[in-house]
Amino acid sequence: AQKITQTQPGMFVQEKEAVTLDCTYDTSDQSYGLFWYKQPSSGEMIFLIYQGSYDEQNATEGRYSLNFQKARKSANLVISASQLGDSAMYFCAMREGGNSNYQLIWGAGTKLIIKP
Amino acid sequence: DADVTQTPRNRITKTGKRIMLECSQTKGHDRMYWYRQDPGLGLRLIYYSFDVKDINKGEISDGYSVSRQAQAKFSLSLESAIPNQTALYFCATSDVEEAEQFFGPGTRLTVL
Numbered sequence: 001a002q003k004i005t006q007t008q009p010g011m012f013v014q015e016k017e018a019v020t021l022d023c024t025y026d027t028s029d030q031s032y033g034l035f036w037y038k039q040p041s042s043g044e045m046i047f048l049i050y051q052g053s054y055d056e057q058n059a060t061e062g063r064y065s066l067n068f069q070k071a072r073k074s075a076n077l078v079i080s081a082s083q084l085g086d087s088a089m090y091f092c093a094m095r096e097g098g099n100s101n102y103q104l105i106w107g108a109g110t111k112l113i114i115k116p
Numbered sequence: 117d118a119d120v121t122q123t124p125r126n127r128i129t130k131t132g133k134r135i136m137l138e139c140s141q142t143k144g145h146d147r148m149y150w151y152r153q154d155p156g157l158g159l160r161l162i163y164y165s166f167d168v169k170d171i172n173k174g175e176i177s178d179g180y181s182v183s184r185q186a187q188a189k190f191s192l193s194l195e196s197a198i199p200n201q202t203a204l205y206f207c208a209t210s211d212v213e214e215a216e217q218f219f220g221p222g223t224r225l226t227v228l
Contacts, residue, residue, distance in 0.1 A: 004158075035216060045159075045206060045219035091158060103174070104217060106158035 003027065004094055004107035012113050019079040021110050023092030026073060029053075032096045034075040035104065036066065039089040048090075051075060087114045119143045120220040122207050128226045129197050137192045137223050139207030148190040149217065150174075150182060153204040162205075165190055197227040 005024045013019045025034065036048040051059045051066045059066045067076040079086055092107040120141045129135050139148065146167050151159040161174030163182040171184055179201060183191045194201055204224050208217040 037219075043204060043222045043224070045208075045222075047216040047218070050216055093159075103161060103164075104159070106160070108156055108158045 002107075003105045004092055006090075006092055006107035006110050008110045009108075010111040010113070012115055013082055015084060015114050015116050016081055019082050019086070019112065020067070021077040021079075021090050021092075021112065023075045023077065023107060024073055025075060025092075025094050027094065027096050029096045032094055034066070034068070035093040035095070036064070036075075036077045037091045037093065038086075039091065039109070040085075041088070045091075049077065082114050084114050084116060087112060120207060120209055120218055122205075122220040122223050124223060125221065126224045128228065130228050131198055133197050135194045135197055135225070137205055137207075137225070139190045139192070139220055141188050141190075141207075141209045141218075141220075143209050143211070143218060144187075145209040145211045145218070146187065147210045147212070148184065149208040149210070150180075150190070150192045151206045151208065152176065152201075153206060153222075159206065162192065194225075194227075197225075199227045201225065202227045 003026050007022050032053045034051045038046045049059050049061045049064045049066050051068045058068050063080045065078045089109045089111050091109045093104040095104050123138045149164045150162040153159050160176050162180050165171045165184045168184050181193045204222050206222050207220040210217045
């Protein structure tokens with residue numbers, strides 16, 4: 001079974017609109033972390049935001065926020081006021097267990113295209 | 117200067133050739149990783165190392181080997197390249213106290 005599922009292979013969004021990118025996860029661990037990375041067409045992987053399973057508040061970083069719904073096992077990325085430069089692939093990833101664990105498990109990604 | 121660098125950035129090689137991809141970091145992190153990225157599959161872990169004397173296989177280590185020459189350097193080798201190893205390869209680092217992994221710019225490898 002997939003541990004990280006990103007159900008939207010691609011999305012088109014009008015500039016300045018808000019965007020929600022879906023991510024659901026599957027784990028039986030109580031301690032885990034969820035990450036979002038951005039990969040522009042140039043190829044590099046850019047860390048956006050992190051949510052720990054014990055964090056009571058949703059993580060926010062500038063225009064990025066993570067809508068963490070623990071009971072539903074979802075960790076959706078919300079981008080407010082989208083910009084043309086937000087066009088990229090977006091990956092959700094999970095680390096099970098604590099920081100001593102090494103492995104990130106990755107989703108297949110969502111390709112986001114912002115239309116002017 | 118970039119914290120995590122990879123060389124080469126692009127490489128085209130032929131089936132059966134030996135090739136080495138190199139990674140260097142200035143972040144002072146003990147942990148280093150090699151991933152490959154194929155379209156539609158996200159990233160998959162090839163090898164990881166927690167320090168110079170600790171090297172471990174990841175999800176897809178067959179056909180690859182690694183060397184951790186120093187804390188700052190972690191190399192990935194393909195002993196006999198084959199076409200299905202054509203992919204984008206990433207090196208990453210992390211610190212036990214930090215949550216995220218920091219990625220290099222990637223090496224695009226094509227095996228003909």
